[in-house]
Amino acid sequence: MTRGPLRVALDQGTGHSGDPADALDRLADRAKVAADAGVRLLIGPEMSLTGYNLGPDTVSELAEPDDGPLSRAVASIAADTGVAIVHGFPERADGAVYNTVQLVGADGTRLAHYRKTHLFGDLDRDVFTPGSVQVVQADIEGLRVGLLICYDVEFPENVRAHALAGTELLLVPTALMLPFTEVCDRLVPARALENQIHLAYVNRCDTEGDLRYAGRSVLVAPDGSETLRAGPEEQLLIGEVDPEAITRTRAEQSYLRDRCPELYRSLTS
Amino acid sequence: MTRGPLRVALDQGTGHSGDPADALDRLADRAKVAADAGVRLLIGPEMSLTGYNLGPDTVSELAEPDDGPLSRAVASIAADTGVAIVHGFPERADGAVYNTVQLVGADGTRLAHYRKTHLFGDLDRDVFTPGSVQVVQADIEGLRVGLLICYDVEFPENVRAHALAGTELLLVPTALMLPFTEVCDRLVPARALENQIHLAYVNRCDTEGDLRYAGRSVLVAPDGSETLRAGPEEQLLIGEVDPEAITRTRAEQSYLRDRCPELYRSLTS
Numbered sequence: 001m002t003r004g005p006l007r008v009a010l011d012q013g014t015g016h017s018g019d020p021a022d023a024l025d026r027l028a029d030r031a032k033v034a035a036d037a038g039v040r041l042l043i044g045p046e047m048s049l050t051g052y053n054l055g056p057d058t059v060s061e062l063a064e065p066d067d068g069p070l071s072r073a074v075a076s077i078a079a080d081t082g083v084a085i086v087h088g089f090p091e092r093a094d095g096a097v098y099n100t101v102q103l104v105g106a107d108g109t110r111l112a113h114y115r116k117t118h119l120f121g122d123l124d125r126d127v128f129t130p131g132s133v134q135v136v137q138a139d140i141e142g143l144r145v146g147l148l149i150c151y152d153v154e155f156p157e158n159v160r161a162h163a164l165a166g167t168e169l170l171l172v173p174t175a176l177m178l179p180f181t182e183v184c185d186r187l188v189p190a191r192a193l194e195n196q197i198h199l200a201y202v203n204r205c206d207t208e209g210d211l212r213y214a215g216r217s218v219l220v221a222p223d224g225s226e227t228l229r230a231g232p233e234e235q236l237l238i239g240e241v242d243p244e245a246i247t248r249t250r251a252e253q254s255y256l257r258d259r260c261p262e263l264y265r266s267l268t269s
Numbered sequence: 270m271t272r273g274p275l276r277v278a279l280d281q282g283t284g285h286s287g288d289p290a291d292a293l294d295r296l297a298d299r300a301k302v303a304a305d306a307g308v309r310l311l312i313g314p315e316m317s318l319t320g321y322n323l324g325p326d327t328v329s330e331l332a333e334p335d336d337g338p339l340s341r342a343v344a345s346i347a348a349d350t351g352v353a354i355v356h357g358f359p360e361r362a363d364g365a366v367y368n369t370v371q372l373v374g375a376d377g378t379r380l381a382h383y384r385k386t387h388l389f390g391d392l393d394r395d396v397f398t399p400g401s402v403q404v405v406q407a408d409i410e411g412l413r414v415g416l417l418i419c420y421d422v423e424f425p426e427n428v429r430a431h432a433l434a435g436t437e438l439l440l441v442p443t444a445l446m447l448p449f450t451e452v453c454d455r456l457v458p459a460r461a462l463e464n465q466i467h468l469a470y471v472n473r474c475d476t477e478g479d480l481r482y483a484g485r486s487v488l489v490a491p492d493g494s495e496t497l498r499a500g501p502e503e504q505l506l507i508g509e510v511d512p513e514a515i516t517r518t519r520a521e522q523s524y525l526r527d528r529c530p531e532l533y534r535s536l537t538s
Contacts, residue, residue, distance in 0.1 A: 117529055117532060118527060118528075118529060119527075120522075120527075121522060130529070132532075134529075134532040134533075134535075135535075151527075154463065154524065155463075155524065155527075155528060156425030156426075156429065156463055157425075157429070157528070157532070157533045157536060158532075160425065160426070160536055161532075161533065161535045161536065164535055164536070165535065182462060182492075182493045186455065186458055186459050186462060186493060187459050187462060187463060189455055190455050190456050190459030190463075193451060193455060193456060194423065194424075194425055194456060194459075223451075224451045224455060253389075253390060255423065255424065258387060258388075258389075258420075258424075259387075259424060259426070260386055260387060260399070260403075261536065261537050261538060262537075263386060263401075263403040263426070263427075263430075264403075264426045264430065264536050264537045265537050266403075266404075266430045266433055266434065267426060267429055267430065267433070267530065267533050267536050267537065268530050268531075268533045268534050268536065268537055269530060
């Protein structure tokens with residue numbers, strides 16, 4: 001079977017920080033614009049429904065179960081527009097709060113749920129419990145997608161694990177702040193290139209407390225080229241992900257095939 | 270103990286392909302220039318003493334044991350100039366031929382010997398047996414250096430293993446050909462940044478058979494910034510490696526500390 005390209009939207013932007021109702025209004029609008037453009041999957045930034053740099057108390061107040069009102073509202077937006085949606089929020093479960101993203105399918109059913117495993121500094125550690133599952137995947141129209149969040153993608157181990165598990169398009173909601181543009185400009189394209197996968201890195205671009213987010217969301221192809229690249233401002237980027245590009249790139253030279261896993265034991269201890 | 274910066278030279282260039290005598294003459298000249306500039310360590314490209322794209326028969330003819338005439342000649346140059354030297358050659362051992370680099374100290378003694386573990390396509394596989402030791406290190410004036418060769422560095426697993434083993438400056442002789450400049454421009458800086466180490470990637474820049482090498486050798490600092498960057502032409506780049514830059518970079522945020530190795534088991538199977 002030759003699969004066709006998947007049309008995706010990188011939604012660089014968020015509602016007012018700390019105001020989920022505003023975030024949902026905004027998301028409904030963006031999903032409609034995306035649907036009208038033929039988009040099948042829309043990806044927002046880290047903690048897209050609530051804001052991120054809010055402090056432990058506010059985050060805890062806004063936290064919900066994975067089937068709470070916020071997630072149900074997103075499911076309605078997905079079903080209304082026929083666009084699958086990746087959204088982020090603080091998840092309350094087991095007496096803890098996780099930094100979570102979910103993928104809701106175009107019919108409103110939940111397809112995947114991932115909790116950030118690699119916490120970034122006090123900003124995360126003061127608020128969140130780390131997730132314990134590294135590779136979470138789902139299928140969208142025959143394309144195997146995976147989920148990571150922000151700092152997770154800076155660790156080559158996580159993206160390699162996804163590639164080994166068959167992820168073709170890695171979706172990475174993020175909240176990357178200035179001055180760390182080396183991450184979006186250098187590390188993220190390297191992750192796609194070294195694994196020969198598609199990677200969508202979707203950032204915030206607002207100012208939140210003492211943080212100014214970098215924008216510069218990017219969709220990288222398996223050969224490391226940038227299919228889409230945002231500037232620092234709010235933007236809905238639309239582009240296509242071609243599954244066959246992975247096959248073509250790996251036919252010439254395959255990093256996965258050329259690995260020597262028997263040499264890599266020090267990485268797990 | 271606060272260690273001072275180590276002055277290094279990246280010798281982007283080689284003698285005439287297939288002519289080791291010419292390569293040694295050239296190396297003696299470059300080592301003298303480097304010594305006069307206060308350099309303590311000079312690094313040449315992959316197979317710097319012989320040429321690389323010569324075909325199995327010629328490479329086999331030129332292959333020597335690790336203490337053969339070529340290596341002894343390099344040791345003399347190092348001792349004469351007081352400069353430690355990383356050089357590459359085809360090594361004959363155990364009835365096989367390896368793609369090898371050696372590090373000779375400023376007094377002419379051999380400090381380290383590494384055989385390329387990750388072979389690149391038929392170009393390597395038709396000629397070489399892969400090495401079986403991933404991490405080879407030595408100390409130069411208190412700085413822990415490590416050795417990889419060309420394609421090895423494109424695998425994040427290898428550079429991570431070096432960082433975990435304490436490598437501070439990774440030395441990577443290479444023979445990167447056009448059009449693969451994404452490797453020297455994107456992957457290599459990412460390797461230094463994601464491990465917060467110094468990395469010297471030293472390329473050829475000649476034409477050899479149907480290959481045209483890319484040049485663009487680079488010395489990357491632990492924050493991902495480029496201390497030195499060559500163009501496509503022959504060049505002796507001289508710069509300094511500051512061990513304290515690693516400490517400073519990791520004090521703010523440490524990728525090694527923030528890893529979750531219990532999640533990485535799929536990488537070794």
